[in-house]
Amino acid sequence: MERSEETAEYDEKFEGSASKFPLTLWEICAASGVVLAFAFGLLGVYLTLPASDYSFLKLPRTLDDLQILRDHLEDYTSDYTLQVLVGYCVVYIFMQTFMIPGTVFMSLLAGSLFGVFRGLALVLFNATAGASSCYFLSKLIGRPIVFSLWPDKLVFFQEQVAKRRKNLLNYMLFLRVTPTLPNTFINLASPIVDVPYHIFFLATLIGLIPAAYVSVRAGLALGELKSLGDLYDLHSIATLFLIGLVTVTPTLMGKNKS
Template identity: 65%
Template sequence: MSLCGAQKEAAGSRIEKRVSPPTMEDIDPQALKIPKNLADLQIMKEHLSVYTKDYTLQVLIGYVAVYIFMQTFMIPGTIFFSLLAGALFGIYKGILLVIFSATAGASTCYFLSKMFGAPIAVWLWPQQIGFFRAEVAKRKGKLLNYMLFLRVTPTLPNTFINFASPIVNIPYHIFFLATVFGLVPASFLSVRAGLTLGQLESLGDLYDTKTVISLFVIGLLFILPTVLSRQPEKRVPS
């Protein structure tokens, strides 16, 4: 090989190294641990953003799998993954991704609880289960409205709703619809916040007083038909 040819080959090798995308084997496992705070999330975001363009499918599969697993087994931290969706995929794709993953995970939790969860739920939340069952029984005619209200507002934790719904006899189609549509407002807020992840100082910035009031107003619009449809009880003449 001539000296000129060797120089060209070396130059080509250097250029290839510069333009070649990083491989999935280069990922630092420590950067992919489940975030416990915004600092951990920022590290994960900076690490994954390098790979998302060239390995979009792999990142999506990993994201969805982890989100569903956490949602299924009620592992805290899905809010960080909602923020991550906005940071990596933008607002529209991020919202769709969060709603799909959250609904799939909630559904898996629902069916696992339906098969095995009743004793656990009654042991963990005896009073809350009794209250939830009574409220559901009172609103059988407008159950979807009530479930939408619960999903939109922070009245009950979503993990509790996922686990307790089959135990208090909420049909799956009601649960599914309320999850898909009821999670839109909160998903929008978290995904949008993920666009400016570096500016967040705490998770409390997501749900200030104004935001919480807005969510309750939206929730009240859902539950209003339930309130208006109640008929005054007729007294039995003595």
């Protein structure tokens, strides 16, 4: 009974949001402005590179595509390090902002080109920046989109956030470390269910470290990977869940005491 009342209140709260879809003209213009900003950034990087054939520059969709991209970029990384770094960051953040699949390939590429420690720092910076960009874009225009795509999941997330408000950082860390909810959904839904940005930021920066480390380290042996499934075996997944349980334990203990 209590759950149905909460659900009814939540549905009433977002009733206006559902009818708001599709986006208004102002919201479309705002999103288009963000796209143009990324486009100009990529154009600036491209114009500073030497004249050459850049047909290899495309978003990798397979490990073969990634290996071809890595082989070509290795020739540029030493002489045009700044351009490669800026281009990498713009592409990664753009993909995170607009929920384009394939950031795992970008993480592998970072490890392959820059090594474990520099690659890990690069991935964490871009993943956090991209998630933050998605958070604020969703805060601006995401409410009708999320409500239309994941209404039930959004209600569940809102209820969990409300229950764990006092230990929200632990809960958000648990979500980031474990594959309980997709990261794309977390990025989009967090501002809608009133997750404060500082909590979102810390949970993203810290919670993504284990998965990012696995991907970056695997990039060192890119040629040995047969499929993306090789990244996460049963042991790796179990380890991530164990870390997630450790982060959420204070929340569970606090709930039992109350």
